[in-house]
Amino acid sequence: ANADGIVARAADRIFSGGSPLSYLDEPLSQVAAVPGLGSDALAADQEAFQRSVETYAVGTGGRGFLSRLLGSFGEQTELRVVTPAGFSPINVARYGNDNMRKSLRDLGWFLRYVGYAVVAGDPSILVVNARGLRQILEKGCSLPAANVRAAAELFRDEPESRGLVIDAFNVLLTELAVATPTPRKRKGSDVAQGLQLPESYVQASESRQRFVMRPALSGVEKAGVIRAAYRQVFERDIVKGYSLRLDDAESDCLNGRISMREFVRRLARSPLYRDQFFLGVSNSRAVELAFRHVLGRGVSTLEEFRRYFAIISDKGLAALIDALVDSAEYARVFGEETVPYLRDLGEEPQESANWGANRKLFNFSAPFQGSPQFITSFAAQRQPLPDQHVYGGANDPVANQYGAIFPSSTRKPSTAAAGFGYDSRRLLLGNSLGLA
Numbered sequence: 001a002n003a004d005g006i007v008a009r010a011a012d013r014i015f016s017g018g019s020p021l022s023y024l025d026e027p028l029s030q031v032a033a034v035p036g037l038g039s040d041a042l043a044a045d046q047e048a049f050q051r052s053v054e055t056y057a058v059g060t061g062g063r064g065f066l067s068r069l070l071g072s073f074g075e076q077t078e079l080r081v082v083t084p085a086g087f088s089p090i091n092v093a094r095y096g097n098d099n100m101r102k103s104l105r106d107l108g109w110f111l112r113y114v115g116y117a118v119v120a121g122d123p124s125i126l127v128v129n130a131r132g133l134r135q136i137l138e139k140g141c142s143l144p145a146a147n148v149r150a151a152a153e154l155f156r157d158e159p160e161s162r163g164l165v166i167d168a169f170n171v172l173l174t175e176l177a178v179a180t181p182t183p184r185k186r187k188g189s190d191v192a193q194g195l196q197l198p199e200s201y202v203q204a205s206e207s208r209q210r211f212v213m214r215p216a217l218s219g220v221e222k223a224g225v226i227r228a229a230y231r232q233v234f235e236r237d238i239v240k241g242y243s244l245r246l247d248d249a250e251s252d253c254l255n256g257r258i259s260m261r262e263f264v265r266r267l268a269r270s271p272l273y274r275d276q277f278f279l280g281v282s283n284s285r286a287v288e289l290a291f292r293h294v295l296g297r298g299v300s301t302l303e304e305f306r307r308y309f310a311i312i313s314d315k316g317l318a319a320l321i322d323a324l325v326d327s328a329e330y331a332r333v334f335g336e337e338t339v340p341y342l343r344d345l346g347e348e349p350q351e352s353a354n355w356g357a358n359r360k361l362f363n364f365s366a367p368f369q370g371s372p373q374f375i376t377s378f379a380a381q382r383q384p385l386p387d388q389h390v391y392g393g394a395n396d397p398v399a400n401q402y403g404a405i406f407p408s409s410t411r412k413p414s415t416a417a418a419g420f421g422y423d424s425r426r427l428l429l430g431n432s433l434g435l436a
Contacts, residue, residue: 014103017094114169126171128201193351197349213338226253233294250263283309287305295324
């Protein structure tokens with residue numbers, strides 16, 4: 001009830017010439033009884049909310065738009081709603097039914113994002129979902145600015161909670177003031193599609209630490225970069241854990257006789273790497289692991305997999321490592337001095353179809369999984385669409401996973417993706433409560 005009440009009060013500050021409350025999504029008029037919670041209790045909650053909205057509408061209906069917007073300026077300085085330059089009251093009748101419903105829905109989502117950020121203690125969801133929307137919100141009508149005062153008034157007697165709410169709204173307002181950043185793009189090719197990633201996702205993600213070997217570094221710093229290369233290629237610190245190292249290659253890199261790129265090549269071509277990541281697995285899995293260790297990502301397309309699978313089958317592991325290290329992608333991303341790193345979510349544009357296989361490949365247990373993941377995913381993408389969630393059966397409701405609707409899901413819910421496109425729709429029958 002508080003959420004819809006805040007949205008109603010915010011809308012009353014922005015729109016004029018009508019009743020914006022009528023465009024709020026109506027609650028369910030008939031709710032099925034839930035075990036442990038009767039329908040009478042739910043109906044009572046809905047009636048209480050309706051009375052609160054009606055009370056607020058009667059109490060403020062006689063005031064004009066400017067008086068409602070400016071009437072609070074002298075009360076609390078931290079809650080002042082600043083009118084954007086060029087803003088004028090939005091007439092409900094001229095704005096139209098569709099636009100009104102969308103604006104009220106946007107008000108609700110802004111409030112939800114702030115609530116999620118307060119509960120999680122992390123404002124990154126506000127950065128991801130709000131940055132750049134200033135150009136989309138028509139005439140900068142300051143929807144969240146109107147939300148902040150109504151939300152903070154709920155915590156008038158709780159200074160700590162009030163501060164958390166205001167801080168979260170400040171992040172939201174700051175992000176809305178930023179112009180839409182340019183998305184990161186990945187150029188397409190004959191076998192790979194072009195992709196783009198919103199810059200807000202990049203800024204909100206947790207970036208991995210970069211290690212760069214430079215001549216000016218101290219001995220201790222160079223040793224740290226060398227250890228990072230071991231961790232990337234062997235997925236663990238073999239120097240600390242097993243007292244294993246490649247003395248000659250390490251000495252050459254520390255003294256500047258070879259670059260970090262060449263050092264990574266020697267690590268991946270070493271007998272130690274061959275024993276751990278090649279001899280005990282199939283060629284298909286060896287290709288996937290080599291992509292993780294050298295390029296920091298999984299295989300993108302079936303055509304890419306076929307190309308490198310042919311190399312390892314015809315010429316062996318050393319030729320595969322050379323092909324990856326000498327690739328234009330390695331030179332563009334890592335260059336000669338940077339240690340390869342895992343290019344996870346938020347680092348660059350990625351195919352959503354490979355999401356599940358990438359998650360498994362980046363796990364610490366990946367070397368112990370001998371079965372190939374990507375080639376299995378590519379084969380499944382050429383089959384009829386399965387009865388599962390787009391990003392894997394494990395994302396389906398529990399009842400679906402264990403055969404209530406789709407018996408095939410009883411085998412093993414997994415992260416294997418399904419190639420659902422824009423023309424595909426998946427219908428699930430159910431009856432659930434509406435969320436306020």
